[in-house]
Amino acid sequence: MKQPKRQLGVLDLAHQFLRAQIRPGDLCIDATCGRGHDTKLLCELTGSEGRVLGFDIQQEAIDSAQKLLAENGLRAELILDSHANMEQYAEADSVSCIVFNFGWLPRGDHAVFTKADTSIAALEAALRLLKPGGWLSLCIYYGGVNGYSERDAIDAFLASLDSRFYTVLQCRFPNRTGDPPYAVFVQKEGSPCLP
Numbered sequence: 197m198k199q200p201k202r203q204l205g206v207l208d209l210a211h212q213f214l215r216a217q218i219r220p221g222d223l224c225i226d227a228t229c230g231r232g233h234d235t236k237l238l239c240e241l242t243g244s245e246g247r248v249l250g251f252d253i254q255q256e257a258i259d260s261a262q263k264l265l266a267e268n269g270l271r272a273e274l275i276l277d278s279h280a281n282m283e284q285y286a287e288a289d290s291v292s293c294i295v296f297n298f299g300w301l302p303r304g305d306h307a308v309f310t311k312a313d314t315s316i317a318a319l320e321a322a323l324r325l326l327k328p329g330g331w332l333s334l335c336i337y338y339g340g341v342n343g344y345s346e347r348d349a350i351d352a353f354l355a356s357l358d359s360r361f362y363t364v365l366q367c368r369f370p371n372r373t374g375d376p377p378y379a380v381f382v383q384k385e386g387s388p389c390l391p
Contacts, residue, residue: 206335206377209367211237213381214293217331218242222292225325226250226272227279227318232261234295239270248272249286251279279318283325292330294322298346299337299377311342312349319353323362328386339375354380361385 214234218224220243226235229250238248250272252258258274265272275285279296298315322332338347354364362385368378 203372206367206369206379207233209379210234210295210333210335213331213333213379214238214241214295218293221245223247223286223290224249225282225286225291225294225322227282227294227296227322228252228298229261229274230257230297232257232264234297235261235272235274236264236268236270238293238295239265239268239272249282250274251277251282253278278314280314280321282318283321286325288324289327291322291325291327293333294326294330295333296322297335297337298350299335299342312346315346316349316353319350323357323382323384326384328384330384330386332380332382334380334382335377336380337377350380354382357382 214237218238218241220241222242223246224238224242226238226248229235229252232250235248235250239246242248250258250261252261252274253276255276258276261272262274273285282294296315296318319332326332334350336347336350338344354366357364363383365381366378367380369376
């Protein structure tokens with residue numbers, strides 16, 4: 197019997213989206229750098245003339261991301277700090293794309309995970325940092341030990357954004373069981389639609 201192909205996942209969607217949006221020379225932020233896979237992709241897409249900032253509150257994540265970047269000859273500014281403080285490291289209206297993975301560190305301590313209060317503060321900061329036409333890419337993991345409160349707070353926050361200034365697109369998997377993660381893309385007013 198032939199094995200079915202691997203299902204399209206939330207990170208596949210996010211990475212396809214990022215490849216279509218990010219250009220060499222852009223300033224991008226990985227707000228939750230985790231194991232460094234999004235940070236690596238951002239570095240590849242922005243190229244040697246671009247700039248990438250990566251944030252995480254766990255030293256294990258910063259070390260893991262740094263190792264992955266070094267193995268691939270890439271460089272980013274990795275910062276051991278909360279994503280809620282990203283405005284201390286970049287100017288308003290200057291960032292092309294900001295990437296979030298809400299949840300916990302893969303293969304890490306599941307007792308440490310993002311929480312609604314700092315995540316909403318980080319999203320508010322991210323919207324101020326985005327330049328017109330810039331994008332947020334959010335992968336939202338929920339259920340299990342971190343429950344649903346962060347997911348619900350993020351959904352409510354996104355629904356409250358003024359449609360004159362922001363476009364919000366959610367990509368869910370309604371035919372999958374359990375608590376499947378989903379992707380959200382937010383564009384700040386000021387550039388043409390997706391190609």
